[in-house]
Amino acid sequence: MLIRLLAPLLVVASLGAQAQGTVYRCPGPPVLYTDTLSAREAVERGCRTIEGTPITIMQTARPRAPGAAPPASGGARGAETRVDAGQQRARDDERRSVLQAELRAAEERLANAQREFGNGQGERRGDERNYQKFLDRMAELKDNVARHEADVQALKREIAKLP
Known part of the structure; x- marks a missing residue:
């Protein structure tokens, strides 16, 4: 009975591992982790494969360029919004x-x-x-x-x- 419950989980886990592709760790000042390289490109760049290590991807806000204007917050205040x-x-x-x-x-x-x-x-x-x-x-x-x-x-x- 336990085998019947675990078998579908093992199949799903193996499919997930196959769908993920090969992840490479490329050296450089900013270390790069990517799965978009082909095997030949990875070898040319000196990248190594990462196997069995879970990877977490975090999206961060891009820093603004120095001197750039801050994002607009609801529109600019013009002469029509002034208070007498x-x-x-x-x-x-x-x-x-x-x-x-x-x-x-x-x-x-x-x-x-x-x-x-x-x-x-x-x-x-x-x-x-x-x-x-x-x-x-x-x-x-x-x-x-x-x-x-x-x-x-x-x-x-x-x-x-x-x-």
Whole structure:
């Protein structure tokens, strides 16, 4: 019964090996693996046959020539797609107001985190009988303060970039 199952697999495997052809490894600065050469051409180039070694072919993107223009992404922007100055000013004002609202919220979160951290002198809770739990909570609070300070600074930088 096992032979009946394996026989078709062996036939398919041998057909695949025959259909693949002879693969040659040709020397050179870029080593070339090819199956498009005849036996005579392979000998002339000094290529060797590769037998029983699986070969994986990987397609890669061709590098662009230096100074070449990048591929177009949806078409060129012309004069018809420009935004008039009034509309751009309105967008900038809206962006500024959104960033300022985010800044106020971030400053409030920072103040709350600093108050809770208490300069590292926070109150011990009842569930922190182990001193290490208290130290772990203080380290987490300190990290929160640093993260909120970084958020506030990033928002201030974004607002400063606006015209």
